[in-house]
Amino acid sequence: MADFPAIAHVAVTVSDLERSTRWYRALFGADPVLDEDERAGGFHHTVFALDGGQLFGLHTHPGGVKGGAFDEHRIGLDHVAFACRDRAELESWVRRLDDLDIQHGGIVDAHYGSGVSFRDPDNIALEFFAPPQSA
Known part of the structure; x- marks a missing residue:
């Protein structure tokens, strides 16, 4: 396979x-x-x-179903994440979001990586995500 x-x-x-x-x-x-x-x-x-x-x-x-803004709590899509090579690239995307006046939640670090969440005009959840930094 x-x-x-x-x-x-x-x-x-x-x-x-x-x-x-x-x-x-x-x-x-x-x-x-x-x-x-x-x-x-x-x-x-x-x-x-x-x-x-x-x-x-x-x-x-x-003519399709009208249902208001996106909500990741409904069945279906939760979010879309865009891959960043490392934290430096993630930080550059945070600056880009700031330059575009796109609200975001800042970088959140976890053991599995770091991400910054934001939303499009329909409230669709998006994220830039970088793998964890090696020690």
């Missing part, structure tokens, strides 16, 4: 595609690589290419 494959992409459903596209464009520092309106299929999606060949998609589903 081959090694389990890496995650190729993550797609989140957003309430306002234009607002979320602007927000993620600023966070990622890049323009989307795909903006596809599939009205016949009932959805619209915008996709960003991240380092390592990963894709991050924003989806809307017109």
